[in-house]
Amino acid sequence: MFNGKMKAVTFSYDDGVTQDKRLIALFNKYGLKCTFNLNSELMGKGNRIPVREIRETYAGHEIAVHTLTHPTLTNCDEQEIIRQVNGDCANLSELAGYEVVGMAYPGGGVNYNHDVAEIIRHNTTMQYARTTVCSVNCDLQSNLLEFLPSVKHTDFYELFTVAHEFLALKPTEPKLFYIWGHSYELDFDDNWARFEDFCRLIANRDDIFYGTNKEVLLN
Numbered sequence: 001m002f003n004g005k006m007k008a009v010t011f012s013y014d015d016g017v018t019q020d021k022r023l024i025a026l027f028n029k030y031g032l033k034c035t036f037n038l039n040s041e042l043m044g045k046g047n048r049i050p051v052r053e054i055r056e057t058y059a060g061h062e063i064a065v066h067t068l069t070h071p072t073l074t075n076c077d078e079q080e081i082i083r084q085v086n087g088d089c090a091n092l093s094e095l096a097g098y099e100v101v102g103m104a105y106p107g108g109g110v111n112y113n114h115d116v117a118e119i120i121r122h123n124t125t126m127q128y129a130r131t132t133v134c135s136v137n138c139d140l141q142s143n144l145l146e147f148l149p150s151v152k153h154t155d156f157y158e159l160f161t162v163a164h165e166f167l168a169l170k171p172t173e174p175k176l177f178y179i180w181g182h183s184y185e186l187d188f189d190d191n192w193a194r195f196e197d198f199c200r201l202i203a204n205r206d207d208i209f210y211g212t213n214k215e216v217l218l219n
């Protein structure tokens, strides 16, 4: 597991906004790996990165599904859920140049339920689907289609508390620290500097594997 290591760190960011470029520069500086969840029918709208820049922008990280147009899937019927996921998967796989295998549920609050997850399980090729409900721990999970991230990046108290606990661990079973957010949230307050402090703290540890979502969840 995790290239022979017992601990792994991964990141997951949604919506494909222009601030992702600054975030990727930060991740690359510290050797961190991220998965970016994109809406293929919204690219280039508002502050979202245009189609022509997608492959180059996200090179070295992972592109994943966030549905075609970002509906709350719990409000959609079965056919629409399948269309939103499979359509985005097909578009993104072509843009990325590899098969896209995972997703993050669009929308805030509790944006999924078991019925939606089972529709995705039985009608799409998605192998993992991240929710927005944080576990505030680093335990492995068996249901990857209702996956709970550890913490949200701008919940700095939880972020650093879990980070220090994780760094101190000498685990006998694999542990995964999974951080999610939107890069535009780092524009508020002094969040870029605080987030870089976190990256510096968690990076460059010999006992940690740094991988994209599929690299840490599907191995």
Ligand SMILES: [Zn+2]
Pocket: 014, 015, 066, 070, 105, 106, 107
């Ligand atoms: Zn979103």
